[in-house]
Amino acid sequence: MRKLLLIIFLASSTNLIAQQMGFQVVYIDAEENSQDNITDILDEFYKNNKLKTNGAVALERLWLGRPKGTTHRIAFLWELGNRGFEEGEITQDENRAFWSSLINRIDSWAWDKSYAGRFLNFIEGDVEKYPYVQIWDIKPENPQSFKDAQMDLVKSLPEVFEDRFVGFGTYDVNRPDGATHWVLVSGKDLDDHLKFVNDLQTKHSKTFNKYIEDRGNVELVHNFTFENLRFYK
Secondary structure, three states, X not given: OOOEOOOOOEOOOOOOEOOOEEEEEEEEEEOOOOHHHHHHHHHHHHHOOOEOOOOEEEEEEEOOOOOOOOOXXXXXXXXXXXXXXXXXXXXXXXXXXXXXXXXXXXXXXEEEEEEEEEEEEEEOEOXXXXXXXXXXXXXXXXXXXXXXXXXXXXXXXHHHHOOOOEEEEEOOEOOHHHOOEEEEEEEOOHHHHHHHHHHHHHOOHHHHHHXXXXXXXXXXXXXXXXXXXXXXX
């Protein structure tokens, strides 16, 4: 089973980030029926050019709750201070050719919906088993309490979170509708996400209620889903 390590070093058995990781996401509106063409362009470029240590790029198809006028987003992930390709991997002409090919398959780039931030928690998962991700854009009253409560919840219910990737991080540049942080969990599909929440609230209510109490007050800004289509590392 191939694991999605999501560009992290494993600091301990809890699989937390050891190096400080950053990200940028850009939302796009792809031309009709162009998804296969876009993945082919990305496949050729990123499979033949090596990113710096811990760097990664993901193509994600937006589903429920997606911002109006967008269909996909491209996520760039890297270890802070170590962004981009290994030296000598690509030339300026190759880079220009790649972006030119990609732009031709995209109706518009939603730069107003381009965000950047950092990972505070991230736990490895299996992207093939659980490719469908749900994200909550939030304003936690106490980010440290939220961070700790999330990890305690995951460690308390290993059978529930097994093979799911779970994360928590910041929005530091161009916060979406004022959200300061984000939190995510992966699943198989929509039904699996609904069952996951139902099981937490019913079969594991004591543990889940402790998590709600320990994390402190949280304002929900927005909630949406996406499907991982490609992940290049």
